[in-house]
Amino acid sequence: MAETTPGAPLARAPLGEFPTPVTLAPEAAATVGARSLAFKRDDRSARPYGGNKVRKLEVLLAEARAAGATRVLTFGAAGSNHALATAVYATRLGLQPVSVLTPQVNAAYVRKNLLAQRAVGAEIHSAPDHEAAIALGDDLVRAAAERGERTYVIPFGGTTPSSTAGVATAGLELAAQVAAGMLPEPDAVYVALGSMGTAVGVALGLAMAGLPAEVRAVRVVPAAATPDDRLGTLLCESAAILAAAYPDTPPGLADRVRLRVVEGLLGEGYAHFSAEGMAAIALARETAGIALEGTYTGKTFAALIADGAAGELAEQDVVFWDTYNSHDTAALRDGADYRELPVELQAYFTGEVQPLDIVP
Numbered sequence: 160m161a162e163t164t165p166g167a168p169l170a171r172a173p174l175g176e177f178p179t180p181v182t183l184a185p186e187a188a189a190t191v192g193a194r195s196l197a198f199k200r201d202d203r204s205a206r207p208y209g210g211n212k213v214r215k216l217e218v219l220l221a222e223a224r225a226a227g228a229t230r231v232l233t234f235g236a237a238g239s240n241h242a243l244a245t246a247v248y249a250t251r252l253g254l255q256p257v258s259v260l261t262p263q264v265n266a267a268y269v270r271k272n273l274l275a276q277r278a279v280g281a282e283i284h285s286a287p288d289h290e291a292a293i294a295l296g297d298d299l300v301r302a303a304a305e306r307g308e309r310t311y312v313i314p315f316g317g318t319t320p321s322s323t324a325g326v327a328t329a330g331l332e333l334a335a336q337v338a339a340g341m342l343p344e345p346d347a348v349y350v351a352l353g354s355m356g357t358a359v360g361v362a363l364g365l366a367m368a369g370l371p372a373e374v375r376a377v378r379v380v381p382a383a384a385t386p387d388d389r390l391g392t393l394l395c396e397s398a399a400i401l402a403a404a405y406p407d408t409p410p411g412l413a414d415r416v417r418l419r420v421v422e423g424l425l426g427e428g429y430a431h432f433s434a435e436g437m438a439a440i441a442l443a444r445e446t447a448g449i450a451l452e453g454t455y456t457g458k459t460f461a462a463l464i465a466d467g468a469a470g471e472l473a474e475q476d477v478v479f480w481d482t483y484n485s486h487d488t489a490a491l492r493d494g495a496d497y498r499e500l501p502v503e504l505q506a507y508f509t510g511e512v513q514p515l516d517i518v519p
């Protein structure tokens with residue numbers, strides 16, 4: 160692991176286009192019953208593949224290079240956006256991406272993400288469950304070491320204390336946009352909660368900037384995968400890294416964070432599209448021209464809509480953190496053939512997608 164020198168910023172490999180834009184959505188605000196609504200466009204954080212993982216990967220891939228790695232191995236569900244983002248940007252930096260993928264419910268985006276990973280040159284493996292994936296990851300790291308190659312391992316979702324600290328700049332970025340008058344100072348920020356790094360990082364950044372907005376982190380993965388004690392530990396460890404890297408970090412940063420986990424939107428489970436999520440996708444498209452999806456952002460926007468319908472947002476200025484890549488990925492998939500994937504993953508191409516899936 161690369162070390163953080165006290166007083167020096169976190170090392171980063173520049174990948175993104177920052178600051179990401181802010182889009183004010185008055186029609187959507189009126190429809191959901193919020194005083195104002197702004198979208199923070201991390202969907203456009205980088206080309207060719209944006210989304211929330213880019214801020215984490217700037218830190219993680221810098222650590223991989225500092226560690227002398229030639230390979231970057233990560234984990235995810237079969238349709239993982241994180242595994243794809245890692246593959247795209249590891250390749251850009253001359254590192255060999257390796258993905259170890261676990262089963263999930265089928266959807267069109269699973270096919271797209273698998274093909275894109277294949278096309279950018281990722282080495283793709285399949286494992287039947289989380290435990291088996293970790294064991295296979297260990298085997299692959301060992302086998303590479305025997306060939307004289309070093310592997311940098313990134314956990315599911317790309318969340319580590321240092322990558323979470325890397326996301327904190329997003330909160331500072333939003334604060335600067337508020338100061339520049341691009342959006343009202345928010346009372347609340349809605350963001351999806353998966354491996355937790357994005358929500359915790361944004362909340363830390365807002366606290367660093369002295370913005371009192373509450374981060375409403377909408378759980379879209381089972382609670383067992385992201386227990387509250389892990390959230391607390393991640394918060395404290397990331398805050399310590401920030402305090403070491405940035406001397407003007409306010410003291411007691413972790414205690415200044417305002418973060419609430421919002422429950423009840425997961426539906427049948429991870430990546431199972433829900434009726435509320437699908438309705439939220441339609442509303443965002445029709446009133447703001449924003450493209451959300453069924454696994455993360457649709458369910459998160461559904462939470463915002465539910466709070467609006469309950470009258471809770473009438474006096475609130477609200478930000479929705481758009482974490483899903485919105486650049487067209489068709490060119491990324493060029494030339495890929497699903498029959499070159501491990502046989503377990505080929506089943507996503509021959510089987511049906513879930514009934515609620517929308518094929519664009």
Ligand SMILES: Cc1ncc(COP(=O)(O)O)c(C=O)c1O
Binds near residue numbers: 455
């Ligand atoms: C589109 C999208 N939004 C949100 C998240 C959740 O972010 P995190 O894992 O940092 O909680 C992910 C994670 O994969 C994602 O792909």
